[in-house]
C-alpha cells in the first residue's frame with residue numbers, strides 16, 4: 129500500500145527572475161512529522177504557499193494530496209480537503225477571543241454548525257493544553273505561547289489530515305519550546321501528519337522523523353535529521369560559505 133499522503137513533484141515558484149522555489153520534489157508519509165529547515169530566504173514559506181495555494185500555487189510542477197492533483201485548486205478547496213496551515217504571525221484575529229476565533233475557523237474552514245464547532249473547540253483546546261480560564265479574553269492579550277496554542281488549535285478545527293506549521297517556535301523561551309515539542313507530539317499522535325518549518329534545530333531534531341533542508345529554492349539534503357545536520361553542504365549553507 130502506498131502511504132504517501134502528500135507529494136510535491138518538481139515544483140517551482142518564480143517571481144520575475146527570482147527562483148524562490150526551484151524544482152523541489154519530496155513525498156510526505158501519512159502519520160509522520162517532517163521537518164523543513166534552511167537559511168532565511170531559502171524558500172520555505174514559499175513552498176508552503178504553493179502547496180496550500182495561499183496566496184498562489186506553483187509556477188510549474190505538481191502537488192498531489194491523497195491521490196488527487198491539487199495544484200490548480202483554489203485555496204479554500206485545498207483547505208477543506210484536509211490540508212491546514214499556520215502563518216508566521218501573532219494572532220489571526222487580535223480582537224477576538226479564543227472561542228470566537230475557533231468558531232470562525234470551525235464554521236468556515238471546518239464547515240461545522242455552531243454546536244459542532246463548540247464541541248470541536250473543546251477538543252482542540254484540550255489537545256493543545258489551552259487553559260479554560262483564558263478562552264474569553266481578546267487574543268491580543270494572550271501570552272506568546274498561548275497565541276501559538278490558539279494558532280495550532282485554529283488549524284486543527286477542520287480536522288485536517290495534514291497540519292503545516294510555519295516557524296511555531298519563534299519568540300518562545302526554552303521551556304516553552306519544550307512544551308511546544310510535547311504539544312506537537314500529541315497532535316501527531318492524534319492522527320495528524322505534521323510538516324514543520326523551523327529554525328530551532330533542537331525542536332526539529334527532537335520530533336522530526338525526516339528533515340529536508342532547502343537552500344536558494346532547492347533541496348540541499350533530506351533524510352534522517354541527525355545525519356542531515358551533519359551534512360557538509362548543509363553546514364556550509366548555514367555558515368554562508370565560511371569553513372570552520
Ligand SMILES: Nc1ncnc2c1ncn2[C@@H]1O[C@H](COP(=O)(O)OP(=O)(O)OP(=O)(O)O)[C@@H](O)[C@H]1O
Nearest residue numbers: 143146147148166167168169170171172173174175
Ligand atoms: N510574493 C513575493 N514576491 C517576490 N519575491 C518573493 C515573494 N515571496 C517571497 N519572495 C522571495 O522568495 C525568496 C524565498 O522567500 P521565503 O519567504 O519563501 O523564504 P524562507 O525560507 O521562508 O525565509 P525565512 O526563514 O526568512 O522565513 C526570498 O528571496 C523572498 O524575498
